[in-house]
Amino acid sequence: MVPEAIVNQLVEQRLAQPDCRVNGFVLEGFPVNQSQLNHLTAMNANPSIIIQLEQTETEAVKRLSKRRIDPETGANYNINIDLLNN
Numbered sequence: 001m002v003p004e005a006i007v008n009q010l011v012e013q014r015l016a017q018p019d020c021r022v023n024g025f026v027l028e029g030f031p032v033n034q035s036q037l038n039h040l041t042a043m044n045a046n047p048s049i050i051i052q053l054e055q056t057e058t059e060a061v062k063r064l065s066k067r068r069i070d071p072e073t074g075a076n077y078n079i080n081i082d083l084l085n086n
Contacts, residue, residue: 008039015045024048 007030015025027047031037040046055063066080 004033004035008036012039012043015043 011027011030014020031040063078066078068077068079069075070077
């Protein structure tokens with residue numbers, strides 16, 4: 001686990017970068033608690049859109065069990081996805 005103070009500092013530094021300020025940003029898995037939410041609020045990093053995706057634990061395990069990593073490129077892929085027919 002990374003200490004919360006370090007995570008907050010890294011997020012703050014990243015969101016201050018010009019590309020985030022101009023183009024916006026997506027945060028995945030942050031904030032995870034009230035303290036982190038308070039930090040975002042103090043930074044005036046108020047979201048304009050919030051999307052919450054949910055899945056069952058069974059579906060998560062099923063998807064993770066089909067995940068593979070290409071040993072040459074390090075890219076992740078899922079063996080259930082047929083890219084030629086999608």
